[in-house]
Amino acid sequence: MAKRTSQMKGHTPAPPEPEKRAAETQARAPEPQHRPAAEPQNRAASPPAHSQAQEPRIQDRATHTEVVGDYRAAHEHHGPTLKVYYVIFGLLMILLVVTLGAAAIDLGPLNLPIAMTIAVAKAVLIVMFFMHVYYSSHLVKFFAGAALFWLMIMFVLTLSDYASRG
Amino acid sequence: VAVDTHAGHGHAGHGHADGHGILHHHFDDMEQQRECTSLAMWLFLATEMMMFGGLFFAYSLYRWKFAGGFHVGSSHLNIFWGTINTFVLLFSSLTMALAVHSATHRNRQQLVLWLTATWILGLAFLGIKGVEWAIDYREGLIPAVSWFFYSPANPHYHEAMAELAKWHTNPQQVMMYFVVYFSMTGLHAIHMIVGLALVGVFIRMAAQGKFTNGNDQPVEVMGLYWHFVDIVWVFLFPLLYLIAGFHLGGGGH
Numbered sequence A: 001m002a003k004r005t006s007q008m009k010g011h012t013p014a015p016p017e018p019e020k021r022a023a024e025t026q027a028r029a030p031e032p033q034h035r036p037a038a039e040p041q042n043r044a045a046s047p048p049a050h051s052q053a054q055e056p057r058i059q060d061r062a063t064h065t066e067v068v069g070d071y072r073a074a075h076e077h078h079g080p081t082l083k084v085y086y087v088i089f090g091l092l093m094i095l096l097v098v099t100l101g102a103a104a105i106d107l108g109p110l111n112l113p114i115a116m117t118i119a120v121a122k123a124v125l126i127v128m129f130f131m132h133v134y135y136s137s138h139l140v141k142f143f144a145g146a147a148l149f150w151l152m153i154m155f156v157l158t159l160s161d162y163a164s165r166g
Numbered sequence B: 001v002a003v004d005t006h007a008g009h010g011h012a013g014h015g016h017a018d019g020h021g022i023l024h025h026h027f028d029d030m031e032q033q034r035e036c037t038s039l040a041m042w043l044f045l046a047t048e049m050m051m052f053g054g055l056f057f058a059y060s061l062y063r064w065k066f067a068g069g070f071h072v073g074s075s076h077l078n079i080f081w082g083t084i085n086t087f088v089l090l091f092s093s094l095t096m097a098l099a100v101h102s103a104t105h106r107n108r109q110q111l112v113l114w115l116t117a118t119w120i121l122g123l124a125f126l127g128i129k130g131v132e133w134a135i136d137y138r139e140g141l142i143p144a145v146s147w148f149f150y151s152p153a154n155p156h157y158h159e160a161m162a163e164l165a166k167w168h169t170n171p172q173q174v175m176m177y178f179v180v181y182f183s184m185t186g187l188h189a190i191h192m193i194v195g196l197a198l199v200g201v202f203i204r205m206a207a208q209g210k211f212t213n214g215n216d217q218p219v220e221v222m223g224l225y226w227h228f229v230d231i232v233w234v235f236l237f238p239l240l241y242l243i244a245g246f247h248l249g250g251g252g253h
Helices: A002-011 A017-028 A035-043 A056-060 A064-075 A082-104 A108-130 A138-165 B002-008 B016-021 B030-065 B067-075 B079-104 B108-139 B157-166 B171-207 B217-241
Strands: none
Touching (some): A082 A108, A082 B079, A082 B217, A108 B079, A108 B217, A138 B030, B030 B067, B030 B171, B030 B217, B067 B157, B067 B171, B079 B108, B108 B171, B171 B217
């Protein structure tokens, strides 16, 4: 996670003009080969002392494009493996059975909070893994959370008004 | 580290050459484009949450004010079919997730398979919902359309009124439960219909190979919509069906 953050930061600020131009030409240029094969072009611009095998990270910071390339390589397959999907589905099924079980027992005022807790747990599993938020950037996480935050404002403030009026 | 991952991901699904072919000109690279489309969809889903949120709030308020009416109203629903439908929709979320996975990994055959499975499950959900609504219609539990459960037209009128008295409520409160019930499940069903239409078009396009050439983002974004509609149901099920609880072996009617 920390690694990704540092890379994101490296990605965000606009690169100095010459670098940017170099980055753009590389991004636009047709690139039939695999990325490592294209790297020698850029390496010419950076200190030649760094060998690719020994210090790839320094190499990656050489240009905007290469940082992005690194980020892309590490996260393009953002998304879980098939096994994760099946495990999440299994958990959702267990939670569905638990919901029914909890509803079959009369716990008075506790029934509603229990049912809602289970529903929230199901929703979190779906959002995090089926909707890939767990594997997404902080910005996507922020967007997903923002709507929830506004909903909470509506519920908490308005219901507290109704409740306090008796 | 970076070089190793480059080498490790050299298989299908990664390629830059054809990846660039579907990179729209106003984006710097695929990752930026991907991030942008996801963010836009999440922004749309946030507005959807606001829309459903208003209904969930109305539900909360009336359930609090009309506790007895909501208890009796909920006991009219069929928990068996509600549970089956919850299972069907959760299962369709799994098949949709697998469809997105297939698109990312450029497997056209599996993509079409999982999208078709999702479509069938979505249709099954709507079918079951339709049967439930038809039963409500026959029993006279649809406000303004077919509302006679609490009138002498119902052969079990006296039992129905006795049940209301037991929960210190009246037909108007139960009617409000059903107004909320049909508003929420109706808006949800509209979303399901939109989802089915989308999945239908996507099956056709997937069969033509339009999402397995590196252009997997439309499937990913449509998946977000489908999962969102599933999550709405995850909350609707306990809130609408399970208020009155149920007795094992009995079930709700």
